Amino acid sequence: MVVASVDNLADERSKAQFDVGAMKIVWAGSKHVFDVTDRMARIVASDPEFRKDNRTTLGRKELFKNTLRKMAHVVKRANELRLTEEEASKLRFFVDEPGYLDLHWGMFVPAIKGQGTEEQQEKWLPLASRMEIIGCYAQTELGHGSNVQGLETTATFDPKTDEFIIHSPSLTSYKWWPGGLGKVSTHVVVYARLVSGGQEHGIYGFIVQLRSLDDHTPLPGIIIGDIGTKFGSGAYNTMDNGFVCFNRVRIPRNHMLMRFCQVTREGNVCLSDVPKQMVYGTMVYVRQTIVSDASWALSRAVCIAVRYSAIRRQFGSQDRGIETQVLDYKTQQSRLFPLLASAYAFRFVGEWLKWLYADVTERLQANDFSTLPEAHACTAGLKSLTTSVTADAIEECRKLCGGHGYLCSSGLPELFAVYVPACTYEGDNVVLLLQVARFLVKTVSRLAAGKKPVGTTTYMGNAEHLMQCKSSASSPEDWLKPSVVLEAFEARAFRLAVACARDISKFSTPEAGFAELSIDLVEAAIAHCEVIVVSRFIEKVQQDIPGDGVKEQLQILCFIYALHLIHKHSGEFLSTGCITPEQATLANEQLRTLYGQVRPNAVSLVDAFNYTDHYLGSALGRYDGNVYATLYAQALRDPLNDTVVPDGYEEFIRPVLKQTMRLSRL
Numbered sequence: 001m002v003v004a005s006v007d008n009l010a011d012e013r014s015k016a017q018f019d020v021g022a023m024k025i026v027w028a029g030s031k032h033v034f035d036v037t038d039r040m041a042r043i044v045a046s047d048p049e050f051r052k053d054n055r056t057t058l059g060r061k062e063l064f065k066n067t068l069r070k071m072a073h074v075v076k077r078a079n080e081l082r083l084t085e086e087e088a089s090k091l092r093f094f095v096d097e098p099g100y101l102d103l104h105w106g107m108f109v110p111a112i113k114g115q116g117t118e119e120q121q122e123k124w125l126p127l128a129s130r131m132e133i134i135g136c137y138a139q140t141e142l143g144h145g146s147n148v149q150g151l152e153t154t155a156t157f158d159p160k161t162d163e164f165i166i167h168s169p170s171l172t173s174y175k176w177w178p179g180g181l182g183k184v185s186t187h188v189v190v191y192a193r194l195v196s197g198g199q200e201h202g203i204y205g206f207i208v209q210l211r212s213l214d215d216h217t218p219l220p221g222i223i224i225g226d227i228g229t230k231f232g233s234g235a236y237n238t239m240d241n242g243f244v245c246f247n248r249v250r251i252p253r254n255h256m257l258m259r260f261c262q263v264t265r266e267g268n269v270c271l272s273d274v275p276k277q278m279v280y281g282t283m284v285y286v287r288q289t290i291v292s293d294a295s296w297a298l299s300r301a302v303c304i305a306v307r308y309s310a311i312r313r314q315f316g317s318q319d320r321g322i323e324t325q326v327l328d329y330k331t332q333q334s335r336l337f338p339l340l341a342s343a344y345a346f347r348f349v350g351e352w353l354k355w356l357y358a359d360v361t362e363r364l365q366a367n368d369f370s371t372l373p374e375a376h377a378c379t380a381g382l383k384s385l386t387t388s389v390t391a392d393a394i395e396e397c398r399k400l401c402g403g404h405g406y407l408c409s410s411g412l413p414e415l416f417a418v419y420v421p422a423c424t425y426e427g428d429n430v431v432l433l434l435q436v437a438r439f440l441v442k443t444v445s446r447l448a449a450g451k452k453p454v455g456t457t458t459y460m461g462n463a464e465h466l467m468q469c470k471s472s473a474s475s476p477e478d479w480l481k482p483s484v485v486l487e488a489f490e491a492r493a494f495r496l497a498v499a500c501a502r503d504i505s506k507f508s509t510p511e512a513g514f515a516e517l518s519i520d521l522v523e524a525a526i527a528h529c530e531v532i533v534v535s536r537f538i539e540k541v542q543q544d545i546p547g548d549g550v551k552e553q554l555q556i557l558c559f560i561y562a563l564h565l566i567h568k569h570s571g572e573f574l575s576t577g578c579i580t581p582e583q584a585t586l587a588n589e590q591l592r593t594l595y596g597q598v599r600p601n602a603v604s605l606v607d608a609f610n611y612t613d614h615y616l617g618s619a620l621g622r623y624d625g626n627v628y629a630t631l632y633a634q635a636l637r638d639p640l641n642d643t644v645v646p647d648g649y650e651e652f653i654r655p656v657l658k659q660t661m662r663l664s665r666l
């Protein structure tokens with residue numbers, strides 16, 4: 001069936017004022033990454049084994065088995081096609097289904113690489129790379145997740161046998177949540193309290209075999225299973241998040257990951273000369289990958305909502321003529337375009353964070369730990385900011401699609417359900433912001449001692465100016481000056497951080513002040529993270545960017561990103577005196593103008609994400625815009641429509657109808 005709505009997207013595409021092909025390269029990061037990504041996305045989209053449109057109709061067991069089949073197919077195709085690590089990881093990404101491979105490659109392997117000695121890496125990494133063993137990462141327990149120092153599992157050294165005894169002393173010490181643990185993994189990196197010579201020495205990672213490599217049964221002393229069905233249909237239920245209890249399970253001494261702390265044959269504990277937080281390194285690595293992933297999830301939701309908003313028409317014609325595209329409503333634009341801008345902002349800050357992570361890793365290898373606190377603060381803060389915004393944005397995109405957004409065939413409910421735990425895993429977002437706040441308060445108090453802030457806090461070195469400055473914006477256009485925008489963001493963040501540091505000092509102890517003022521501290525942390533994102537976006541658009549009109553579009557998006565935040569947090573910008581109410585009004589005026597500028601380019605700006613229809617998985621977001629026919633076809637495929645008269649009619653509908661007839665005769 002040919003539907004008029006299809007032409008809407010062609011019309012939209014013809015209005016683009018920039019080179020979409022060039023924007024695709026900017027979004028991907030480079031021509032090479034674009035080529036790899038595009039090729040892998042197409043391989044997945046064209047392989048029927050990777051079909052995913054039936055996911056929300058499957059029961060848990062079928063769903064899980066289906067994922068096992070897909071994961072095995074990923075491994076098979078990666079081998080057959082002799083894919084590089086980069087290609088295999090993209091292939092896996094486009095399969096778009098949480099599965100044990102994520103934890104094996106995303107956490108188990110990095111934990112061994114980061115925390116194992118060279119010898120241990122030589123032993124375990126080849127086994128893991130060839131997938132002769134499958135691993136996961138078990139830190140969280142039933143009773144403790146955020147508080148890592150509160151973990152209860154013990155690893156007690158027994159010098160008689162040269163072994164560690166891994167033990168779960170209570171129900172609350174059972175490991176609980178690790179992905180891939182419940183049903184699949186043969187091995188795990190377990191985090192436990194090291195005990196030697198009757199003394200505790202902190203939390204470390206230990207490699208434990210969980211299941212037989214012959215028949216997959218749990219090894220003696222191990223009670224293991226899945227923790228149960230999770231939020232949403234399909235969604236994260238493809239993953240076997242699991243529990244495990246260790247009943248005095250013995251492992252050889254050299255299964256403790258000993259890069260930062262060694263236990264000798266005699267049971268002596270030798271700490272190397274590195275900060276103890278190095279044990280948390282895998283979390284820093286994964287948080288950094290989660291920031292990059294946020295832009296994928298956000299851009300996917302935005303792509304669906306923008307395309308559908310161009311197709312959907314409501315009102316605007318009283319005589320049954322052509323109605324208005326909902327994308328033309330200013331309210332729709334004000335909800336949608338800041339999310340489009342955020343997708344680009346998170347893409348660029350994600351790339352920058354990758355660079356920061358590579359830089360700190362290089363320094364750590366040279367025993368330079370000076371940038372570790374900043375790397376921790378940046379990864380924790382940006383993980384928190386980007387995942388919170390993305391989760392909320394996916395839900396907003398669902399609403400932007402009206403009633404059809406609530407259908408699973410829109411792709412948005414499942415995307416939300418699968419994405420929203422990102423606000424919790426790898427560190428609860430509030431707990432992580434408090435880590436950023438701690439770093440900021442320290443930075444501010446060191447200013448008084450004359451210590452120059454570096455990296456992302458360099459701006460705080462301009463303390464006197466930031467405390468006193470008043471924005472010079474006197475027209476809407478002034479809000480298009482990077483220096484005006486940056487100054488407002490930096491001043492707000494700095495003043496909030498200084499106020500927190502000052503107020504904390506009024507309490508009897510810093511801990512008491514920190515606890516009482518934690519709401520303010522979280523706000524200061526968000527403000528600082530927004531400085532990072534805004535300044536990275538501004539830096540990006542100041543570079544040479546090839547392609548007709550590409551730089552101009554990115555500049556528009558950059559200012560939308562910044563000005564919508566000024567609007568959202570106007571209370572803070574005003575109460576800290578960084579801007580006046582009149583200047584806030586001017587910023588809003590400029591924002592409205594920018595929405596008008598982005599409007600003709602909106603569909604092309606989401607086309608630049610280069611998503612296949614398979615990856616989008618949405619009747620509303622299809623590239624060809626054939627929304628209504630697809631919605632109808634998918635409705636007909638619903639299991640409830642397998643029969644015209646439903647199962648249960650004889651048992652439950654007919655008797656009710658008969659009873660009603662009897663009653664009406666009375």
Ligand SMILES: CCCCCCCCCC/C=C\CCC/C=C/C(=O)SCCNC(=O)CCNC(=O)[C@H](O)C(C)(C)COP(=O)(O)OP(=O)(O)OC[C@H]1O[C@@H](n2cnc3c(N)ncnc32)[C@H](O)[C@@H]1OP(=O)(O)O
Nearest residue numbers: 088089092102105106139146148149277280376425426427
């Ligand atoms: C084919 C290829 C396929 C590829 C697939 C791609 C893979 C994608 C990856 C998969 C993604 C998602 C899947 C989900 C998996 C989820 C896994 C998990 O959730 S694992 C469990 C995560 N758990 C947490 O994050 C716990 C959070 N809690 C903590 O991190 C800590 O306990 C903390 C920081 C809250 C408190 O720590 P502690 O009690 O020690 O702290 P203090 O607050 O007193 O801090 C002391 C001191 O240390 C500093 N610090 C803390 N953390 C770090 C760190 N990580 N690095 C460096 N420094 C750190 C802190 O700032 C303090 O410093 P000080 O100078 O004293 O102020």
Ligand SMILES: Cc1cc2nc3c(=O)[nH]c(=O)nc-3n(C[C@H](O)[C@H](O)[C@H](O)COP(=O)(O)OP(=O)(O)OC[C@H]3O[C@@H](n4cnc5c(N)ncnc54)[C@H](O)[C@@H]3O)c2cc1C
Nearest residue numbers: 137138139140144145146177178179421424425426427430
């Ligand atoms: C889908 C999913 C996959 C996961 N995969 C893994 C995995 O592979 N391996 C693994 O080890 N773990 C995994 N986890 C566990 C995850 O890391 C933890 O759930 C997470 O770290 C949060 O810890 P928690 O559950 O203890 O939350 P809690 O700390 O109990 O949080 C509950 C509430 O208390 C608040 N809170 C806690 N402490 C503070 C504080 N100090 N100040 C203010 N507020 C506070 C939080 O903000 C939150 O609102 C996974 C979790 C999920 C949901």
